[in-house]
Amino acid sequence: MTWNKPRPNIPEDMQDFWDNMKAHKFVLWHCKVCDAWYWPLACCRNHANEAYMGNMEWKEAKGRGKVFSFTAPHWAFHPGFKEEVPYIYAMIELEEGPLFSSNVIGCDLSEMKVGLPVEVIFEDVDNEFTLPKFRPLQES
Amino acid sequence: MDDNNFKDRFCIVGLGMTEVGHLPGCTPRMMEVEAGRLALADAGLQPEDIDAAIQGESDPGGGVRPRFDDAFPRMLGLPVKVYFTVGRGGEVATLALLAATQLLNLGIAKYVMIAGARNDWSRTQKIRQTGRRGQVFMEKEGVWGRPFGAVTAASFHGLLATRHMEEYGTTSRQLGAIAVAERQWACLNPQAYMYGKPMTIEDHQNSPIVVAPYHLLDICLQSDGATAFIVTTAERAKNLRKPPLHIMGIGFGEHMGKLWWEKKNYTNLAVEAAKKDAFRMAGIELKDIDVAELYDCFTAEVMLQLEDYGWCKKGEGGPFVEAGHIGPGGDVPVNTGGGLLSSHHLGNLTCVAEAIIQLRGEGGARQVKDAEIALATGHGGEIVSGQMCSIHSSLLLRR
Numbered sequence: 227m228t229w230n231k232p233r234p235n236i237p238e239d240m241q242d243f244w245d246n247m248k249a250h251k252f253v254l255w256h257c258k259v260c261d262a263w264y265w266p267l268a269c270c271r272n273h274a275n276e277a278y279m280g281n282m283e284w285k286e287a288k289g290r291g292k293v294f295s296f297t298a299p300h301w302a303f304h305p306g307f308k309e310e311v312p313y314i315y316a317m318i319e320l321e322e323g324p325l326f327s328s329n330v331i332g333c334d335l336s337e338m339k340v341g342l343p344v345e346v347i348f349e350d351v352d353n354e355f356t357l358p359k360f361r362p363l364q365e366s
Numbered sequence: 367m368d369d370n371n372f373k374d375r376f377c378i379v380g381l382g383m384t385e386v387g388h389l390p391g392c393t394p395r396m397m398e399v400e401a402g403r404l405a406l407a408d409a410g411l412q413p414e415d416i417d418a419a420i421q422g423e424s425d426p427g428g429g430v431r432p433r434f435d436d437a438f439p440r441m442l443g444l445p446v447k448v449y450f451t452v453g454r455g456g457e458v459a460t461l462a463l464l465a466a467t468q469l470l471n472l473g474i475a476k477y478v479m480i481a482g483a484r485n486d487w488s489r490t491q492k493i494r495q496t497g498r499r500g501q502v503f504m505e506k507e508g509v510w511g512r513p514f515g516a517v518t519a520a521s522f523h524g525l526l527a528t529r530h531m532e533e534y535g536t537t538s539r540q541l542g543a544i545a546v547a548e549r550q551w552a553c554l555n556p557q558a559y560m561y562g563k564p565m566t567i568e569d570h571q572n573s574p575i576v577v578a579p580y581h582l583l584d585i586c587l588q589s590d591g592a593t594a595f596i597v598t599t600a601e602r603a604k605n606l607r608k609p610p611l612h613i614m615g616i617g618f619g620e621h622m623g624k625l626w627w628e629k630k631n632y633t634n635l636a637v638e639a640a641k642k643d644a645f646r647m648a649g650i651e652l653k654d655i656d657v658a659e660l661y662d663c664f665t666a667e668v669m670l671q672l673e674d675y676g677w678c679k680k681g682e683g684g685p686f687v688e689a690g691h692i693g694p695g696g697d698v699p700v701n702t703g704g705g706l707l708s709s710h711h712l713g714n715l716t717c718v719a720e721a722i723i724q725l726r727g728e729g730g731a732r733q734v735k736d737a738e739i740a741l742a743t744g745h746g747g748e749i750v751s752g753q754m755c756s757i758h759s760s761l762l763l764r765r
Contacts, residue, residue: 231515234510235509299577303518304498315521
């Protein structure tokens, strides 16, 4: 199926992140020195940083969190979303701490609520990118 | 600069506003020229008096180069020494005034013209012709949420409303009370886009949900139009056509410094620092404010500011607006021209222009009696993973 929605913006300093998504590894920006987690790119705020954030790395995270806030577009401002409205766009508070925004899928809007536990799933789009999305946490 | 060196030293002496709403075929530069021409006439000044000019622009540059192919001071024939563009999303006016006062302070300029235009309504119509719905904003590249369908400002700003509802039990009806109050003001303002179109809380509740939790009537207008100001020193302001309006204080706040770990910036705006500096310079308190022109891209932004400035406690904005404080006849008149929600959207040029009109006593049917001191605010910034790096500005003016 051809992708008829906006494509992500992939600046060169985010290429590694998107490559990890393609490999289905959910990574966050992590400090090698003090184990602090960030999203998106940031200098570690706990101490001095090396040149060009050399003390930071992309590191696999749990990919789990809770819904912090959300909105639900009911109008398809872009025609690619016509079949999906209303869909959910949420801020996820990840277990590592950072807030991350994406769609929550597999959840009816009437059941959506702040605090809902969610986990990452990967939507492979094409050779160029895979989107990290979230779904309600499946009990294992 | 100590406080006393700023307060009341600089004045707004000219205001020019084009028609607002739909101006098809009129470019932003042409609208800026017209607003500038009107501001000169308002102040009783000639083009040759203006020796510096600043453009207020939501998206300065829009890339690596200025995106306009001309500049309003050239078209107006202003013999300026310096011209540049400032702005950050909806915040254009107070950044421009900050720069203008420094040009005056340094003796670089005697009279500074500020002008800004938008043609968002016309741009939106063009997008509609391509089969897309509405807002210009979605065309912007580089915003994280686009592939996830977060393509309009409401997708991001709505996160604040949802969070406020979750933490404080705020309801859509309470947000609607803000839209209704602003519409009441707009119906007293013949320049407002929604003049003659009254609405009730039921109209708000029955309007379609565009991006939940926001109904259509929680969302600001898209406008074509331009506004211009002329700023000079208090000394020079004495002998001009209109009574001078003194700049008492200016302040700014910024959310980006605590974006990643505080997680509190979904139920407030960056008011704290902005308020502190502006009110310190002015030497006044909140109760001294006669009219408040609060940046209102969406209804929740107004509620957050009412709480953040301290008209009511955090979380109590809902009952506060339902009690009728902010509409015509209320004790805290807010967005007295109808605001971005019901008058027009030229960023916070809208807010500052209405403050000027009120302090001059030119508000006609919407005039707040004896308005002496006004607060005008601004808001705007970058959207990073759904989070907003947002500026807040406080401007205090007195007649």
